[in-house]
Amino acid sequence: xxxxxxxxxxxxxxxxxxxxxxxxxxxxxxxxxxxxxxxxxxxxxxxxxxxxxxxxxxxxxxxxxxxxxxxxxxxxxxxxxxxxxxxxxxxxxxxxxxxxxxxxxxxxxxxxxxxxxxxxxxxxxxxxxxxxxxxxxxxxxxxxxxxxxxxxxxxxxxxxxxxxxxxxxxxxxxxxxxxxxxxxxxxxxxxxxxxxxxxxxxxxxxxxxxxxxxxxxxxxxxxxxxxxxxxxxxxxxxxxxxxxxxxxxxxxxxxxxxxxxxxxxxxxxxxxxxxxxxxxxxxxxxxxxxxxxxxxxxxxxxxxxxxxxxxxxxxxxxxxxxxxxxxxxxxxxxxxxxxxxxxxxxxxxxxxxxxxxxxxxxxxxxxxxxxxxxxxxxxxxxxxxxxxxxxxxxxxxxxxxxxx
Numbered sequence: 001x002x003x004x005x006x007x008x009x010x011x012x013x014x015x016x017x018x019x020x021x022x023x024x025x026x027x028x029x030x031x032x033x034x035x036x037x038x039x040x041x042x043x044x045x046x047x048x049x050x051x052x053x054x055x056x057x058x059x060x061x062x063x064x065x066x067x068x069x070x071x072x073x074x075x076x077x078x079x080x081x082x083x084x085x086x087x088x089x090x091x092x093x094x095x096x097x098x099x100x101x102x103x104x105x106x107x108x109x110x111x112x113x114x115x116x117x118x119x120x121x122x123x124x125x126x127x128x129x130x131x132x133x134x135x136x137x138x139x140x141x142x143x144x145x146x147x148x149x150x151x152x153x154x155x156x157x158x159x160x161x162x163x164x165x166x167x168x169x170x171x172x173x174x175x176x177x178x179x180x181x182x183x184x185x186x187x188x189x190x191x192x193x194x195x196x197x198x199x200x201x202x203x204x205x206x207x208x209x210x211x212x213x214x215x216x217x218x219x220x221x222x223x224x225x226x227x228x229x230x231x232x233x234x235x236x237x238x239x240x241x242x243x244x245x246x247x248x249x250x251x252x253x254x255x256x257x258x259x260x261x262x263x264x265x266x267x268x269x270x271x272x273x274x275x276x277x278x279x280x281x282x283x284x285x286x287x288x289x290x291x292x293x294x295x296x297x298x299x300x301x302x303x304x305x306x307x308x309x310x311x312x313x314x315x316x317x318x319x320x321x322x323x324x325x326x327x328x329x330x331x332x333x334x335x336x337x338x339x340x341x342x343x344x345x346x347x348x349x350x351x352x353x354x355x356x357x358x359x360x361x362x363x364x365x366x367x368x369x370x371x372x373x374x375x376x377x378x379x380x381x382x383x384x385x386x387x388x389x390x391x392x393x394x395x396x397x398x399x400x401x402x403x404x
Contacts, residue, residue, distance in 0.1 A: 034058060038361045041101045042079060043088045043113065045071025047127060048104030049078045051154075052354040055339045059358045063095035068205065088113060092120055099123060100361060104154075106211040107220065111136035114151070118143050123150040125357040125367075128222040130374040134382060134398060137375050141400050144371045152357045152367035153374035156346035157226035157288055159353060161327045162301045162309055166292055167231045175294030177273070178232055182293075184278040185223040186285040189261075194250050202250075214254020217243075217263045217279035218388065221381025222374075224277045227290035229376045230369070234269040236380040236397050241265035243388035246282075258385075265384040267397075277384070288347075299325070375400040 038056075041063035042048050049071075053059045064075035065085040072084050085091035088105070100123040103113045111131040117124045130153050131137050144151055157163055169175060193200050194213075202213050218241060228234060243260035245251045251259050261282035267275040289301040297313040300322070312322035331348045332341055336355050344350035360367035369377075376399075383397045 034362050036362050038358050039097055039099045040358075041065070041091055041095055041098050041122075042075055042081075042104070043091065043101060044104030044127070045073075045075040046104065048102060049074050050345050050350055051102065052340050052342065052344065052351050053102065053358065054079045054081075055337075055342070055351075056355060056358045057337055057339065058362050062098060063091050065091040088116065092116060092122075100125065100150075100357075102154075102357075103127065107215070108132055108211050111140060114140065115143060118147055118149050118151070121147070121149070123361055125152045125154055125353070127154050128156075128378070129153075129220060129381070130222075130371070130378040132219055132382065134379065137379055137382075137398075137400050140371060141375065141403075145403055150357075150360055150367060151371040151374065152353075152360065153222070153369050153371075153377070154353045155222050155226045155230070155369050155374070155377060156349040156353070157223050157290075158230035158369055159349035159356075160288070160347035161330055162299075162347070163227055163230055163290070164330050165309075165325075165327050166227075166290070166299055166301075169299065170231050170292075170294075174296065175292060175299070176296035177271075178292050178294045180274045180276075180293040181228050181231075182276045182278075182291040183224040183227040184280075184290070185220075185288045186278070186280045186283050188283050188286055189250075189281050191248065191250075191282070194248075209254075211255075214250055214256050214258050216256055216258040216385045217260060217281055218265065218381040218385040219256075221277065221279060221384065222377040223288045224279060224290075225275075225377040225380055227288075227292075228269070228275055229373060231292065232269075232271075232273075233373075234271055234273065235376050235399060235401070236267045236275065237270050237399075238268045238394055238396055239265050239380055239384045239387055240267075240392050240394040241384035241387040242392045243385075260388060263384065263388050265380075265387070267380060267384075277380075279381070302327075372401050 039062040045066035061079035061081045063083045101117040103126040243263045245260040262280040265277045300310040309325040310322045311325045
């Protein structure tokens, strides 16, 4: 559910679609005239140090924590916060007057840490994925609906500039129906470093293996599925997935019993549409991208220099070439409070995630990527991995939308 109007810049679209999309110009992202301050605690000094809470005029970073002293130091310096704690547990016990917590810990801990915070009456923004099991998804839904607290998943694909563009184009009718999407996340790993370099993300400082060792690709699906759910709002109902791996310590000996480097799934949505979703960790490619195929036209996201952002419009001339599309730099616009109009990571998405969560709390509303959208992006990957382990068996995807 989108809560903020967005606009399309000039492009090679049909005049009708462009006119409609341009009418969706946003207002100021910062709540006008509000003096309310959100006091947020940040846990996790790796990825958690990459956001801009401290630049929002309605936010104060009131506490930070990490198990590692070097990352605590990073958080203190990044957010100019001297209230630091040795663990999330200690922060929750001692930090005073917090309104919310930003959870950026390891993926297997997300659901548990979110539950800890929400049970103390705190709103939560959390790194992806929302959870790793269907049981965790059910507990999060129950807790959200019992407490009424706000939850947002920090999914970067949703706010990549090309995805904002695609979402606006879809809502303005430029695609017509998007009957097929290709969504993908490629994050190639260095085989030698995985085994031999103890300074990589696959190891803890003491040399033990981190949660990333052997982690199943489809349990990290949201950088791909976010390009579908975040554009059309569809729900994935069925999935068939296949996996591929090689004999390697990463695959032969891990806590997840996962044999795969790469997984590819074919999914069907609640509107009868098709999605091909790739999650690859051993591949000669890189990045997060999508292609949306519509009855009126198709949008191809830029692919690391292989081709530009491209719009192929359906016309009466089958030989008509596609045309390059200039995607606006939305982070420079009044979609953000002025202090947050900064270039940021993952395709300009970090500033939008930071602003949207704080805005939602100030305005007392659900954030764009609320718990239901988050689970719609996360749960299909959980089922897809099970399908891969069953040689592509088509499986139904449980739904975790709002009760009633």
